[in-house]
Structures are given as C-alpha cells and as structure tokens.
Amino acid sequence: MENKKKSTIKDIAAALGLTPSAVSKALNNHPRISEKTKLAVKEMAVELDYQPNFLSSALRKGKSNLVGVIIPRVNSHFFSSVVENIEKMLNLNGYNIIMTQSNELYAKECQEIDTLLKIQVDGIIASMANETTNLEFYEKIKSRGTELVLFDRGEEELNVDYVGIDDYKSSHLVVDHLVSQNCKRIAHIAGFHHIRIYKERIHGYKDALEKWNLDIQDNWIIESNLRIEDGRQIMQQLLDAPERPDAVYVAGDIAALGALQVLLENNIKVPEEIALVGFSDEPFTSLTQPSISTINQHSDQIGKLAAEAFLNRMSHPKKKTVNRIILEPELIVRQSSKRI
Amino acid sequence: MENKKKSTIKDIAAALGLTPSAVSKALNNHPRISEKTKLAVKEMAVELDYQPNFLSSALRKGKSNLVGVIIPRVNSHFFSSVVENIEKMLNLNGYNIIMTQSNELYAKECQEIDTLLKIQVDGIIASMANETTNLEFYEKIKSRGTELVLFDRGEEELNVDYVGIDDYKSSHLVVDHLVSQNCKRIAHIAGFHHIRIYKERIHGYKDALEKWNLDIQDNWIIESNLRIEDGRQIMQQLLDAPERPDAVYVAGDIAALGALQVLLENNIKVPEEIALVGFSDEPFTSLTQPSISTINQHSDQIGKLAAEAFLNRMSHPKKKTVNRIILEPELIVRQSSKRI
DNA sequence: TATTTTTGTTCCATCGTTTGAACAAATATA
C-alpha cells in the first residue's frame, strides 16, 4: 500500500528514454518540444501517477504559488465569506491559499506572519487584529519582498493595496435612518478608535449627529472588542445610566446580538423603546426575534477585489502606485429599527 | 527597503571564512562543531538577518514540519477549539499547521487534500465533511505515506488513529435525563446516518428509548445537515404533525437553535411543553433564552490528543497498531430541559 | 549542392540546505 514511493520526472524520463529536462519541458508545454513527446510524457505521467514536487519547483523557480490569508476570526460570516471569495479567484489563477486566524491577538498574528513568510508564500492578504497597533510585522512582509494586500481592517501608513467599505459613510446611513425613525438619543457601541475603520465609524456617527443637531454625549460612545459579552455589558451599562438612549448603533453584529439579548431580558420593546442597528450583515441578524438592521459590507466583492489586487501586483511587479478600493456600504433595514 | 535580498547559509559562510556545510551543522547543533564556531555562526546569522529557506531544507530532508488540518466548518466553536489545541500542541514540537475547511462539501474536501499533499505536509488531521461517503481521497493520503489522524467524524474502515467521544453513550445521557424530567415522547432531529457518529447517536437514542419502554416512532427521527434552517424546518414539521413530542433531542447545537426559535415563535413553553437538548456545547447555548442543554464533547482534549497521536506516529513510523481514543461525553443541563 | 534556419533534444548549472565520507590536526593511549 505504501510501497510505491512517489515517482519523479526522472522516472518518466527513464521509462521513455529521455532526459529529465526534456520531460520537464514537455510537462510545461515548452514550444521546442514535439507534440509527440509531449503526449508520450503526459501519458506516462498519468501512468506512473506522477505528482510534481512542489518543494523543488518552488525552490528552483523562487515562487511557491501560495498565498497566505490572515483574518482576525474565522467564525464570522464576513471574514469566512471574504476568504471563500479570495480562494475562488486565486484558484482560478493557479494559486492555493493558506488561511490563518489571529484570534484578534497581536502575538498570534505575528506568529502567523512568520509562518507564512517561512513557507515562502508569494503574497499575504490580511485583515488586522483588534489588538494590532505596531505595524512592524507588516513592514517585515513588505521588506521581504512578499506582496501584501489588506482588506477591511488596514492602516494607511502601510501604504499597500487596500479593499474596504466607506465606514464614515456607513455611520451616516445608520444615523440618517434612525433619525428618520424619530430617534433622537442615539448611542454608539463602538470598536476601539485606534483601529482606522472604527475611528471612521465613530467620526461618521458624530458628524451625522451634528448634521441633525443632536447632542453628542461622550458617555454614549463606548469602545470595546465588540464580542457578545461586550455588547451585553455595555447595553446594561446604558440601561443603568440616568438617561436612556432611544436607539443604539453597534459597530458589530455580534455585540449587537448581545445588546439585543439584554434589551429583551429587560423587557424593553425593540424598536419601539430602543431601536437597534448592527454592522456586517452576519446571517444570524435575519434570524433573531426581532431581526437586526445592519450594514452590508459586500464580503463577496471584497474577497474578489483583494485577490485581483494581489494578482495585479504579481503581473506588474514594478508598479509602485498604491490602489485603495472603497466600496459603498448598504443599509439593510430590519425589524429592530423599523418604527414607522 | 526591498533591496536586501535574503541572506543564505553561504553568506554566513563567506563572512566567517567557513564552508556552507559547517554553517549548516553549526545551526543544527551538530556535535562535531566547536562551541566557538557555533556561537560565531549564530551571531552572524542574527547580524545578517538570516532566515532558513524552508523549501530547500524540506526538499533535502524530505520533511516539511507542516501538518494540514481539515475541518468541516470553521465557524463552529467545537472545530475551531479543536484546531486551536492541535496548533498549541504541535507548535511546541516544532510543527506549523495549515488549517483548511471543507464547508461540508466533498468536492472541497478533495481539493483541500490535494493541496495539502502537494505542499507535502508531514501529516493530516481531519474531521470529515457531512457529504463524504467515498473514502478514496483519504486512502490516497495513506498511500502517499502521509500520516493521517481523524477526530470526531471518522470512519472505522480507514483504519487510522482516531479521537472522539462516545456518541452512543451521549444519546443515553440525553434520553435518561429527559426521562427523568418526565418526558415520554422524545423526538430526535438527527444527522445523516451514513456518518458514523450520527448513526451511533441514532442507535443510542433508539436503544435508550427501548430501555425505558418508550415507543420508537420513525417519523420522530428526522435526518438532515443540521444547519439552522434544517432545525427550523424540522421543528415546524414536528409541530404540524398530529401528535407532538414533549421533548426534542437535536444532534447539533446550531440546528437546536433553529428549533428553539421556531418553538418560541409558536409560543410554546420551553421546557414545560417541549424540552430541548442540543449537542456540542457551542458558546451560544448558554446565551439563549432559555439556555440550551447540551453535550460537552471536550474539544480541547480532542485537539490535544489528536496532535499527540500524530506526534506519536512521527516518532514511531513503523508502528502498525491503530489507536482509537474514545472520551466520555458530559451532559450539561440548562434551562431548556430542566422541568423539575 | 552548399548554406542557413528551424526543430527537438541533451547538457549542465542552479535553487539553498543537508549529510555521510574524507581528511587533517589535535589529543589520548600504548
């Protein structure tokens, strides 16, 4: 069963009375090899169950055709959908992907970067962990000459290709909608402002409130990791405060779910007493009772575009100009914010 | 910035007036190299920012120190926790892991196996997709001489190391508990019986019913993919039937969540009218209202043990005996089934 | 027919690391 040691290009050569290099050229469709030999080589390759040795060819060619993808968490529809679409696009172009997750931890992220660089991937497509403020490891990717594309969570200083949505505008969509539903006291369960996307959401939220002449209360902007517990705890905190908001805009769906749980546990009518809007269009948002309004981030598009950005880099290695693609956010109104 | 081309063992050798092989041996702590040179080499390695070339060393050694992990879905706490623990254990032993997901699709699974074999991982640790009935690709792994360890979803015919829980016994725990809560009409939202673990859960469920002299109704055993929609749809089906069950045992937590939603939407009191038990102890089961009783599968242990099984194989390559580790399931009783 | 061009293949060096064998120098044993 395990007796047949893998066959190499040499075995094919020997079987046909050719040289290894002729076989290699035949397999790679070199123009100077006759159709006859090409055919014979390919047939023999099948017969001997030949599998090209990835390691040797990558070593020789200096190219692995592997792309590393780093995402914060894998159990999020947004991220796993982006990865799926990256994979689809890259597979079509002869690349395989290696998916890794940072679990939102800086240390883990650094370790994953090191592993990927060690395996000598041709490029890395990443979305940064919540914890990450030190960009040193991302600089390392660039300095190693490995292509780098960021999506969603990316910092401008890195000066690399980026795909994401307009977070600032998303907040305007949310606030405008809530105002249209007669909400006047809108709180924001935010992500940490050291991350660009969350900073922009906060910024957009404030500007939109100002636009509608609504008060900006600092204790109504609470930053967190946006985990389910964070949503629960912060919602409780908002309920316990002297003045309650009549709407809560949560910068992440999972935290929004936690917030919804607390609202229901406190017998607060959603959306009548407090309206709720999340962010990311995670599948469960349409399944909760009431269903949660949210922002569609176009995960499928983001994945496809990020992969294309990488492929572009590979085919134009000297190109220096950086490409930032910003998609339009889309508000999905569901029960949790539909008052009228 | 990208000017410094990566330095090799040759550069270190040149800088110190040594041969590449001496440097290689020094870096690998060969006993015949003097402490003095070892030190000098290691210092120079740091100075030149030397990174060993994974491809060449893997090629030469015929060993990549990479392990592929294939799981059905990544957005499940059970699987991601198993992976986390596999990774922790393997990292300690000088291995890196490559995580892939099959999305429960046979075709995807085959593709992932091919990719992993191509990259020449030293081993694969996997849990099979729901769809998988053809074991051909798993045979391929074995025939390539790559180590294979299965966990949770694994078939005995493959005759490889396995780590899982006692699924048959799990059903007994669930049924015994429901009976103790005065449930008499227990339905089972099952997984497909072509998958061993689900077959055993069904088997255990039937035997346990029999043990308590309860009727086994065939239309109360409904097999599915156990997605959230499946849970919803089957629960509705059970409610629409002439005779309603007074308890539902669901073979997966996500489907149990779907079932719970439908129960609540129909204003059925849980657990008073219908009790509910899930499977896997996904984190959300403790967050729902009411919280869901479930089975703890010991994901942390499974990951650790699977990794150890692999490491064992690597250190005793000739060993032929197959190791099957079966852990004890643990019932976690929460509100959804606590009637008394 | 002599010369150039094209075609199909072989030759050989290379990617970077590893490893057994060989060898000289230093040290230990007789």
Next chain:
DNA sequence: TATATTTGTTCAAACGATGGAACAAAAATA
C-alpha cells in the same frame, strides 16, 4: 615516540525541477 582516537572542518553528492546554452538532425533557402 609510534599509533590510535577524537575533534573540527571540508568535500561532494544529493533532494527534484528548471531553463539557458549547446548541439545534432532535419527542413528550408540560396
């Protein structure tokens, strides 16, 4: 002191695939 052993290093051949240069044979052109 002669011989055996140990120590530290170099040599050379891999691992498997690749691709430019070289070369002979066939075909095309003069």
